Amino acid sequence: MRPGLALLTALLMLPMGAAAAEGIYRYVEKDGTIVYTNVPPPGGKRAKRLKGTFTQAQAPSAPVRGRASAPADLEPHIVTAAKRYRIPAPLVRAIMHAESNFDSNAVSPKGACGLMQLMPQTATEMYVKDIFDEKENIDGGVRYLRVLANQFEGDMVKMIAAYNAGPDAVRRNGGGIPPYEETQEYVRKVLQLYYHYKERERLAQNEPREATNDGDDASDGAGVGSR
16 A cells, blocks of 8 residues: 555445445545445535445355356456456456456445455555446456466466455465365356356457467466566
């Protein structure tokens, strides 16, 4: 995080059914902390009620469900961010599918928001100003994947585990997948989706199935080019 940048927090104090009905509020505390909450702030705090209907995000380890492909209107943002940060586009689609099932208004009980389920602190570190803006959310999520790729020398499995449990948890576990059931299920789920989207991409491009050394691909799902 840049020096002097305030931490962001997300406070979701009611069941998400209520959040879906009443919306999400955003306001800034005196110390600069940005708060997202489904509860109207007390007193005279100046809060912005975000437009839209917000839904509870699926559990990261939930079984694969939903679309077989990313919505067409998201594809330009996915492709642009994937090229900009040299992350495989199938991995971006897989993370997005696993995190939000392509719901740009998804909010988790822990406060992760949007398509890539960014925590507010991570969003601000990735220069995301509007966490529910589809383009910004995708760019921030893919930028964070690049940060993780650089930290873990392009090891895709470690990147996926760190996206779910945090990079510190991966390092504490000696660079392996942390022994959390949710994280282990999440890694399996994302890799399954990654191969699904990689195959769809191959078929769409009508290319033969063969390994590449391109930095925008992953060998056996285990590597992403670092920079």
